[in-house]
Amino acid sequence: MAGSIEQQLYDLAEDNYGYVTTRMAAAASIPAHRLVQLAERGALERVSRGVYRLVRFPPSPLDSYMAATLWPSGLQGVLCHDTALDLYDVCDINPHRVHIAVPRSHRVRRAVPKQYVIHHVDLEAIEISAVGGIPVTKLLRTIADCVAAGVGTYLLEQAVANGTSRGLLLSREARIATELISPRKSGGAQ
Template sequence: MAHFDDIYDIAADGYGIITAAQAREAGAAPSELNRWCADGRLLRRGHGVYKLARWVPTPYDAYAEAVALVGDGAYLHGESVLAMHGLALVDPRAIEVATPKRVRRRLPSWVEPVTAPKGERTTSYEGIPSQRVADAIESCAGSVMPARLLEAAKQARGEGLVAASEYERLERELA
């Protein structure tokens, strides 16, 4: 039971999601994960990704789960970053997750892996690895109306998600 308490604490910090690697670091054996799935405490969501069965959902759960399903080094990208922050009125059909590695595992249809651009700066919002908001706005220039992106930049600046210099650069590029 002590191992499950540790697993629960880790998962609670990660929107109800825990990976097999995190469980191993906490001292839980793979057989314990299987047992907890069998008795209904965990739900297997994908290869090496588990979710607490009893978890109060938050608006960020799907984003955290998508990044965990894609694997190490993955982060939110493009329109998904804007959607997570409620910017530019975007509603992507799938959560776009960038990764530096090739993804061979089977992913649900609502997760779309993309190749991570080399040297892209990343950060973490609400504990979820992500492309920086300014870079996400810039990367959506071809798929989202410029007026919406400009409004998203203004809103992001007001919320402190974009620095003044980044806002000025986006304003010049989107005008």
């Protein structure tokens, strides 16, 4: 029976870089105590409260980003701000922390790890995309968030140019993004 549970978990984790949450497992009728048992046996690694990684899953450079989206209890977060720019790989940004958007109504009931920044914002479905299966704010929304957060103009201009050339921004969106960045240039922000 353990083999069948492990296979069920593998199937659940397949689209999540090897990660599974207690909520995902419960939806598949796998009780949380089974995850704890599998972690004790070494088949799962406990990443954070309610988030596990299947040990037999090959590691990926994007693992930490997927784990971050699964960290908020009860829902999947969306990567945003400079983290989203990094995931899109449209500029030379190197974020120091992982920015995660969750709905305004979501209450975080535990200490937020120092590597995460939680943004309470109600995103519309049209503002969310995925890169490599990882939920992320669309590039125009990402650029708008980064303008508001004070990300360097050079990096944002790079993001617009590369995003446009790669088809991540439509020409209309590129114009909007450029207009968002432009007032900063005249004000001397870099």
